[in-house]
Amino acid sequence: MEKxxxxxxxxxxxxxxxxxxxxxxxxxxxxxxxLERTGIVVKNKEALKLLKDAGCRVEGxxxxxxxxxxxxxxxxxxxxxxxxxxxxxxVMPLEKNRVYYGTGSDLxxxxxxxxxxxxxxxxxxxxxxxxxxxxxPNFDFLMSHAIASDTNPxxxxxxxxxxxxxxxxxxxxxxxxxxxxxEAIIQMAAACVGGVEKLKANPYIILYSEPISPLVHTHDGVxxxxxxxxxxxxxxxxxxxxxxxTTPVTKAGCITLMNAEALAGxxxxxxxxxxxxxxxxxxxxxxxxxxxxxxYGAPETYMNYGIMTQLAQFYGLPNFTEAGCVxxxxxxxxxxxxxxxxxxMTQLEGCNLxxxxxxxxxxxxxxxxxxxxxxxxxxxARYSGAGTRISRDHLxxxxxxxxxxxxxxxxxxxxxxxxxxxxxxxxxFNRYHWEQWLGKDKETPMDKxxxxxxxxxxxxxxxxxxxxxxEEMQRIxxxxxxxIRS
Amino acid sequence: MASIKDLxxxxxxxxxxxxxxxxxxxxxxxxDPLKIINEGLIPGINEVGERFKEGNLFVPEMMMSAxxxxxxxxxxxxxxxxxxxxxxxxxxxxxxxxxxHDIGKNLVSMxxxxxxxxxxxxxxxxxxxxxxxxxxxxxxxxVGLSALLTTTMPAMKEVIDALKESNLRDQVxxxxxxxxxxxxxxxxxxxxxxxxxxxxxxxLCKKIA
Ligand code: B1M
Numbered sequence: 001m002e003k004x005x006x007x008x009x010x011x012x013x014x015x016x017x018x019x020x021x022x023x024x025x026x027x028x029x030x031x032x033x034x035l036e037r038t039g040i041v042v043k044n045k046e047a048l049k050l051l052k053d054a055g056c057r058v059e060g061x062x063x064x065x066x067x068x069x070x071x072x073x074x075x076x077x078x079x080x081x082x083x084x085x086x087x088x089x090x091v092m093p094l095e096k097n098r099v100y101y102g103t104g105s106d107l108x109x110x111x112x113x114x115x116x117x118x119x120x121x122x123x124x125x126x127x128x129x130x131x132x133x134x135x136x137p138n139f140d141f142l143m144s145h146a147i148a149s150d151t152n153p154x155x156x157x158x159x160x161x162x163x164x165x166x167x168x169x170x171x172x173x174x175x176x177x178x179x180x181x182x183e184a185i186i187q188m189a190a191a192c193v194g195g196v197e198k199l200k201a202n203p204y205i206i207l208y209s210e211p212i213s214p215l216v217h218t219h220d221g222v223x224x225x226x227x228x229x230x231x232x233x234x235x236x237x238x239x240x241x242x243x244x245x246t247t248p249v250t251k252a253g254c255i256t257l258m259n260a261e262a263l264a265g266x267x268x269x270x271x272x273x274x275x276x277x278x279x280x281x282x283x284x285x286x287x288x289x290x291x292x293x294x295x296y297g298a299p300e301t302y303m304n305y306g307i308m309t310q311l312a313q314f315y316g317l318p319n320f321t322e323a324g325c326v327x328x329x330x331x332x333x334x335x336x337x338x339x340x341x342x343x344x345m346t347q348l349e350g351c352n353l354x355x356x357x358x359x360x361x362x363x364x365x366x367x368x369x370x371x372x373x374x375x376x377x378x379x380x381a382r383y384s385g386a387g388t389r390i391s392r393d394h395l396x397x398x399x400x401x402x403x404x405x406x407x408x409x410x411x412x413x414x415x416x417x418x419x420x421x422x423x424x425x426x427x428x429f430n431r432y433h434w435e436q437w438l439g440k441d442k443e444t445p446m447d448k449x450x451x452x453x454x455x456x457x458x459x460x461x462x463x464x465x466x467x468x469x470x471e472e473m474q475r476i477x478x479x480x481x482x483x484i485r486s
Numbered sequence: 487m488a489s490i491k492d493l494x495x496x497x498x499x500x501x502x503x504x505x506x507x508x509x510x511x512x513x514x515x516x517x518d519p520l521k522i523i524n525e526g527l528i529p530g531i532n533e534v535g536e537r538f539k540e541g542n543l544f545v546p547e548m549m550m551s552a553x554x555x556x557x558x559x560x561x562x563x564x565x566x567x568x569x570x571x572x573x574x575x576x577x578x579x580x581x582x583x584x585x586x587h588d589i590g591k592n593l594v595s596m597x598x599x600x601x602x603x604x605x606x607x608x609x610x611x612x613x614x615x616x617x618x619x620x621x622x623x624x625x626x627x628x629v630g631l632s633a634l635l636t637t638t639m640p641a642m643k644e645v646i647d648a649l650k651e652s653n654l655r656d657q658v659x660x661x662x663x664x665x666x667x668x669x670x671x672x673x674x675x676x677x678x679x680x681x682x683x684x685x686x687x688x689x690l691c692k693k694i695a
Contacts, residue, residue: 108666289544
């Protein structure tokens with residue numbers, strides 16, 4: 001047995017911290033000041049009443065929240081949220097420093113896999129993205145990727161959910177138009193797991209809802225959240241901002257405003273139900289001051305996420321960030337660079353739910369093979385994030401001694417034992433000598449990704465639903481359509 | 487003393503204080519306020535618009551220039567008795583029903599405003615009947631519709647249909663925009679124009695107003 005070493009400290013995985021605890025406290029205090037001094041606007045009647053009953057100063061829809069109430073609600077919010085897949089397996093516990101990657105939702109445009117033309121997204125694109133995410137090993141959860149533009153707009157969110165859950169058994173983060181449609185989606189999900197009680201015990205769906213910066217909490221945004229809490233469904237409640245447009249342009253100011261919106265969400269949630277499962281964060285993107293586009297692949301964005309994640313860890317609450325989401329309109333070298341940097345950073349920071357992976361053109365266009373490329377980048381980041389092992393056997397002094405000066409290690413059992421875990425192997429990236437590459441018809445990583453996506457679409461089948469669930473989902477969609485019509 | 491030409495330069499430099507000083511000095515010296523606006527201030531903001539479109543200027547710089555121009559116009563206006571201040575036309579603009587996205591719409595509004603349009607901004611989540619009421623009240627030459635969601639794009643068509651039903655369609659031009667919107671969609675619903683960004687929206691409105 002190896003003898004213990006005294007006074008030894010070990011860093012098993014690398015750590016990335018952007019600011020110190022003292023700086024986090026400063027952001028926290030600034031946040032509390034915004035909530036108690038500037039206040040928020042709440043357009044949801046139930047939330048407004050709850051805030052008033054809790055002792056907040058309320059004038060019309062304007063509410064001021066005292067620091068003690070924020071602290072109290074932070075204490076009530078769960079530090080850990082267990083999320084299952086559609087099969088009831090608890091695959092995604094949201095705990096500090098556990099990192100999961102997933103797609104984003106609702107891309108209006110898709111670059112067609114066959115024609116390479118950019119066109120409007122359809123329900124079939126949601127189906128295809130769901131199957132691809134189900135099959136790609138490094139994607140942990142699914143958002144719709146595309147938007148089902150060819151369905152009835154009143155219930156397009158229900159169609160998207162149907163397409164997702166039929167074709168992927170991984171946890172799903174869904175968007176919904178309003179509280180009524182949220183209820184319908186919850187019923188659809190219940191049908192897929194054998195009833196509401198089973199869904200409550202092991203939720204596999206998470207709602208994505210948001211406040212509107214600066215400092216506005218809408219009727220629908222809160223209404224959808226409240227609907228979910230009735231069923232123990234976790235809710236991501238995070239603003240999507242444009243720094244310099246809807247928040248201050250300074251990074252610290254942007255973060256403070258987003259944090260104020262997120263913490264107001266925590267209060268609104270905990271007043272509705274103690275222990276309500278809420279996930280915090282904020283889409284920390286600045287506005288490009290030349291083109292007015294939303295900057296997803298930019299340094300400011302991932303710098304902000306570094307701090308947003310530390311803040312969530314400081315509060316001990318699960319968080320929602322993004323990576324692999326790029327401004328490049330097509331999956332080119334810019335896309336690769338933007339995606340790689342952001343994915344590695346989120347892995348090292350220990351963000352919980354990292355979404356929007358594979359977005360192109362700042363969240364407007366999708367291309368399925370880019371998801372496969374991002375899968376590779378996640379694999380690379382996870383590999384790096386797993387850290388460097390320093391043990392007697394890894395230090396390999398016996399092996400070095402055996403080989404001696406001037407020898408080589410290729411045939412040594414130590415190499416054989418460790419090479420797979422000590423040297424990462426890509427699926428798509430090229431590492432050929434030039435002539436080998438010519439022999440492969442100069443195949444690019446994207447060529448391979450296209451092939452893999454086509455293979456998945458031809459062969460992969462998601463785990464089946466219980467009998468009758470698909471029909472029940474269709475019935476719920478029809479029923480909801482009729483309710484809206486009349 | 488600084489001249490009308492200098493005024494143009496101060497607007498471009500977004501120097502609010504110098505614009506105010508110079509405008510006041512020119513007025514005190516008896517210069518025609520309309521001339522100050524048309525030959526000093528407006529050419530400045532037009533140049534700023536051009537530079538922004540070319541990608542040589544940033545949004546906050548453009549916004550400050552607009553404020554500088556406004557400060558000058560406000561001073562000059564005080565000296566124009568009764569006479570109508572020149573404007574490029576009235577536009578009623580809003581984000582359509584069900585849609586809460588307003589950053590792009592606000593930018594378009596602000597740029598139209600600084601380009602001399604009289605802008606009536608109805609805000610977000612604006613139902614068709616509110617557009618109709620505003621058209622009746624303000625008699626604009628253009629109605630501008632913004633939508634960022636595929637699900638709210640049909641609401642643009644509803645506004646166009648409502649304009650037809652109220653017999654107002656031939657009195658206004660309809661201009662649309664927003665992330666998922668395209669020229670093809672504009673053609674499909676019978677809008678008069680589509681602009682992919684704020685600078686082109688101003689150009690389009692100037693052309694068709
Ligand atoms: C009159 O003539 C004209 C002429 C030109 C016009 C014009 C009018 N209007 C615009 N233009 C043009 O000129 C402008 C300036 O150059 C440009 O305006 P833009 O608005 O395009 O550009 C702005 C300057 C900057 N861009 C933006 O402001 C939009 C950025 C993105 C990221 C975005 C944001 C910020 C938000 N969002 Co939302 N959001 C997205 C957007 C993705 C994207 N990259 O576009 C988009 C539009 N959102 C989407 C979605 C789905 C949603 N959003 C929602 C909410 C929000 C926030 C509140 C978080 C926030 C809006 C804050 C606000 N105050 O506006 C929800 C809907 C709320 C609602 N009912 O409206 C929600 C449904 C999400 C949810 N979870 O519920 C997607 C729409 C998909 C679709 N086609 O339907 C989306 C493409 C992102 C995505 N991929 O999911 C041009 O389009």
